[in-house]
Amino acid sequence: xxxxxxxxxALLAIVSVAGQAQPLLKxxxxxxxxEGTPDGTDLAVYKAIPYAAPPxxxxxxxxxxxxxxxxxxxxxxxxAKWPPQPEKSYVTYDMMSEDCLYxxxxxxxxxxxxALPVMVFIHGGAFRTEHYGGDxxxxxxxxxxxxxxxxxxAGALGFMAHxxxxxxxxxxxxNYGILDQIFALQWVQRNIKNFGGDPTKVTIFGxxxxxxxxxxxxASPLAKGLFRACISQSGAMMSPTNVxxxxxxxxxxxxxxxxxxxxxxxEMRQMDTKALTGNESNFQLCIPIVDGYVIPEPIYxxxxxxxxxxVPVLIMxxxxxxxxxxxxxxxxxxxxxxxxLPGEWADSAKACYPGGTExxxxxxMRDFVRDVGFGWPAYAWTTLQKKTGKSPVYSAYLxxxxxxxxxxxxxxxxxxxxxxxxxxxxxxxxxxxxYPQEKKVSDLMQQxxxxxxxxxxxxxxxxxxxxxxxxxxxxxxxxNNGASLIETPHQExxxxxxxxxxxxxxxxxxxN
Numbered sequence: 001x002x003x004x005x006x007x008x009x010a011l012l013a014i015v016s017v018a019g020q021a022q023p024l025l026k027x028x029x030x031x032x033x034x035e036g037t038p039d040g041t042d043l044a045v046y047k048a049i050p051y052a053a054p055p056x057x058x059x060x061x062x063x064x065x066x067x068x069x070x071x072x073x074x075x076x077x078x079x080a081k082w083p084p085q086p087e088k089s090y091v092t093y094d095m096m097s098e099d100c101l102y103x104x105x106x107x108x109x110x111x112x113x114x115a116l117p118v119m120v121f122i123h124g125g126a127f128r129t130e131h132y133g134g135d136x137x138x139x140x141x142x143x144x145x146x147x148x149x150x151x152x153x154a155g156a157l158g159f160m161a162h163x164x165x166x167x168x169x170x171x172x173x174x175n176y177g178i179l180d181q182i183f184a185l186q187w188v189q190r191n192i193k194n195f196g197g198d199p200t201k202v203t204i205f206g207x208x209x210x211x212x213x214x215x216x217x218x219a220s221p222l223a224k225g226l227f228r229a230c231i232s233q234s235g236a237m238m239s240p241t242n243v244x245x246x247x248x249x250x251x252x253x254x255x256x257x258x259x260x261x262x263x264x265x266x267e268m269r270q271m272d273t274k275a276l277t278g279n280e281s282n283f284q285l286c287i288p289i290v291d292g293y294v295i296p297e298p299i300y301x302x303x304x305x306x307x308x309x310x311v312p313v314l315i316m317x318x319x320x321x322x323x324x325x326x327x328x329x330x331x332x333x334x335x336x337x338x339x340x341l342p343g344e345w346a347d348s349a350k351a352c353y354p355g356g357t358e359x360x361x362x363x364x365m366r367d368f369v370r371d372v373g374f375g376w377p378a379y380a381w382t383t384l385q386k387k388t389g390k391s392p393v394y395s396a397y398l399x400x401x402x403x404x405x406x407x408x409x410x411x412x413x414x415x416x417x418x419x420x421x422x423x424x425x426x427x428x429x430x431x432x433x434x435y436p437q438e439k440k441v442s443d444l445m446q447q448x449x450x451x452x453x454x455x456x457x458x459x460x461x462x463x464x465x466x467x468x469x470x471x472x473x474x475x476x477x478x479x480n481n482g483a484s485l486i487e488t489p490h491q492e493x494x495x496x497x498x499x500x501x502x503x504x505x506x507x508x509x510x511x512n
Contacts, residue, residue, distance in 0.1 A: 179294065220295060372497055
């Protein structure tokens with residue numbers, strides 16, 4: 001009798017443990033019941049949840065609207081289609097749809113009351129291309145966070161401004177892709193608890209255009225209170241050379257519409273999506289703009305004034321960002337690049353970026369792209385927020401070289417643009433013996449990122465100490481065969497670019 005009771009007790013214990021191990025595969029959001037799919041035995045993944053109404057028909061070039069409720073159970077088994085964009089070898093038009101406002105959720109929670117930290121990812125693609133579906137972030141979710149990945153409108157559909165659109169919307173137009181991101185973050189605030197997440201512990205993170213998006217969200221009053229921390233990987237919106245105002249953007253929108261031989265926004269809204277987006281080479285201004293609404297003023301100015309969402313930030317860029325842009329550089333290309341600068345700046349730039357040999361020209365042009373497009377913006381963000389903000393600022397530099405790089409051309413010296421994605425997605429987990437250094441860096445970066453999401457501090461047990469950024473001190477965490485502290489890289493070049501940016505801003509400053 002006692003033996004029978006012991007067997008029953010043991011069986012019940014096994015059933016109980018098995019029950020505890022089940023991921024949260026069914027839940028409810030504001031628009032209905034939803035069912036995800038298991039990823040292993042420890043995660044539930046919801047691959048496509050509509051967070052807004054399809055931005056089609058009359059909703060094309062309008063702020064996102066609430067998603068409509070559904071009956072029954074929505075099975076979020078497959079990622080949504082790509083936003084419309086020009087076709088490439090890996091994405092054809094049958095894979096795209098203007099109905100693209102979806103997000104994914106990967107959660108390790110077993111119940112809705114776990115209140116786990118939340119990481120919301122915004123993908124890159126120059127605001128023209130790419131897709132959320134390749135980045136569902138199971139690697140980070142397995143370290144104890146709810147991971148969300150967001151899709152938003154791209155290209156002309158996401159960023160065209162026009163005077164007639166401004167008349168429909170209190171004087172502003174464009175930035176629809178950024179409004180999508182804000183709308184998705186609002187959805188997270190209302191719904192993430194039902195996936196075991198804590199809406200008060202949201203960290204946004206992004207790469208390339210996604211990192212620029214994160215910086216915009218840090219600066220936008222519309223995003224205030226929607227997240228408590230930010231991670232930027234290779235992107236910030238600090239350069240005065242990229243500032244475009246509403247009036248200028250509307251001129252580009254008018255030129256785009258004229259090139260399509262359309263006479264009104266109504267006609268543009270009736271256009272076939274592929275005809276509108278299949279070849280966007282005529283749409284020249286695919287960037288967020290200073291519209292006085294989403295972005296009230298140039299972001300550099302907002303940071304100078306301390307007028308931004310002051311949250312803890314972790315800002316990183318890569319050592320060989322420009323390796324995706326150049327395979328070789330001719331003398332003519334080299335000279336043309338620097339001839340665009342005023343005389344005294346051209347001479348100084350050529351001294352910092354020499355071009356006496358073919359190899360020098362290649363490396364100098366790659367470094368110039370890195371420093372102007374990524375290094376200086378990261379430096380400007382970290383130093384300005386240190387001066388005008390109160391929240392901690394952490395700085396990082398990824399220098400790990402790997403032959404697993406996705407986009408880079410040959411003759412590389414370090415980490416190319418987008419290589420950080422390999423490390424954060426755990427791309428080396430199954431090949432640790434072949435790539436031991438990459439695996440080490442991958443584990444370090446993932447744990448630092450997750451710690452930052454959990455506590456707003458990347459530090460934790462077993463990790464090299466990472467201090468808050470201080471200019472002139474070894475407080476930048478370099479990831480290369482592990483993790484070690486360095487000072488701001490390439491300081492002479494960064495100071496040169498900083499001086500030029502101040503000079504450029506002075507040209508447009510109002511005279512007294």
